[in-house]
Amino acid sequence: GNSVTQMEGPVTLSEEAFLTINCTYTATGYPSLFWYVQYPGEGLQLLLKATKADDKGSNKGFEATYRKETTSFHLEKGSVQVSDSAVYFCALSDYTGNQFYFGTGTSLTVIP
Amino acid sequence: KAGVTQTPRYLIKTRGQQVTLSCSPISGHRSVSWYQQTPGQGLQFLFEYFSETQRNKGNFPGRFSGRQFSNSRSEMNVSTLELGDSALYLCASSLSGSHEQYFGPGTRLTVT
Numbered sequence: 001g002n003s004v005t006q007m008e009g010p011v012t013l014s015e016e017a018f019l020t021i022n023c024t025y026t027a028t029g030y031p032s033l034f035w036y037v038q039y040p041g042e043g044l045q046l047l048l049k050a051t052k053a054d055d056k057g058s059n060k061g062f063e064a065t066y067r068k069e070t071t072s073f074h075l076e077k078g079s080v081q082v083s084d085s086a087v088y089f090c091a092l093s094d095y096t097g098n099q100f101y102f103g104t105g106t107s108l109t110v111i112p
Numbered sequence: 113k114a115g116v117t118q119t120p121r122y123l124i125k126t127r128g129q130q131v132t133l134s135c136s137p138i139s140g141h142r143s144v145s146w147y148q149q150t151p152g153q154g155l156q157f158l159f160e161y162f163s164e165t166q167r168n169k170g171n172f173p174g175r176f177s178g179r180q181f182s183n184s185r186s187e188m189n190v191s192t193l194e195l196g197d198s199a200l201y202l203c204a205s206s207l208s209g210s211h212e213q214y215f216g217p218g219t220r221l222t223v224t
Contacts, residue, residue: 032211043116043202043215044155051211089155097211098143099168100204104154 002027006090006103013080013110021075021106023064023090031092033057033066033073038087038105047075047088080110114139116205116216124222130191133219137184137205143167144186145213146178149200158201161186162208190221198223 007022025033032051036044048057053068062077073090090103117136125131137144145168146158157170161180178188184205190197200220204213 034212036215041217043217044204045215046212049212093211093213097206097209098160098162100145100157100213102147102155102157 002031002092002094002099002101004090004092004101004103006088006106008104008106009087010107010109013108015082015110015112016079017110019075019077019080019084019108021088021090021108023073023075023103025071025073025090025092025101027071027092027094029095031094032097033064034091034093034100035062035064035073035075036089036091036102038089040086044089080108082110082112084108085110116203116214118201118203118216118219120219121217122220122222124224125193126224127193127195129193130189131193131221132187132189133201133203133221135186135188135203135205135216137186137203138214141205141207141214142184143206143208144180144184145204145206146186146188147202147204148172149202149218150198155202158188193223195223197221 034049035047037047048059050057050066056065087105143162145160160168164180180186200218202218203216206213
């Protein structure tokens with residue numbers, strides 16, 4: 001079956017530190033991979049995506065590369081800001097694009 | 113273009129009651145998915161509707177049901193509420209097969 005495993009939090013970093021949130025997946029076929037972000041009191045927002053192996057998704061300084069050989073899609077940012085404090089979810093969609101599977105979320109707090 | 117809207121935003125119910133939540137998708141989106149989000153279980157898929165038909169279903173008891181109307185608006189119903197049903201219920205819409213979902217802000221249900 002399909003599933004997503006991401007590193008547990010919470011993660012606390014100082015401003016301008018380097019961020020990595022690990023995500024690995026299990027899937028049949030060729031899934032698309034996503035990172036979503038959830039700010040307090042809000043729904044999830046799509047942060048970035050990659051639809052095939054070796055694709056790199058990027059947005060707002062965040063990056064993640066679709067690694068088929070290691071079944072991973074780790075989220076990285078070179079220099080985090082206080083405004084990046086949120087919960088981050090790794091997700092995949094199955095080959096139909098109609099069903100999604102989410103990780104448990106990683107809470108990030110950035111302190112000044 | 114207006115985003116996904118969910119009503120009500122907050123709801124308090126008593127054990128044994130039933131509740132109906134509503135979701136209006138982005139205009140033109142015919143696929144609507146529902147998720148339950150809790151601190152312990154993360155984001156769990158409830159069901160997905162497309163063109164008034166339930167196309168995918170998660171692993172939830174029959175107390176959880178949904179429907180979709182001809183204008184793509186969707187409702188989910190939970191009967192005989194239990195304390196464990198307290199959660200944030202998120203709705204997401206997408207173009208069918210697009211591999212990209214857009215989330216509403218959620219309905220926070222508290223069961224006392």
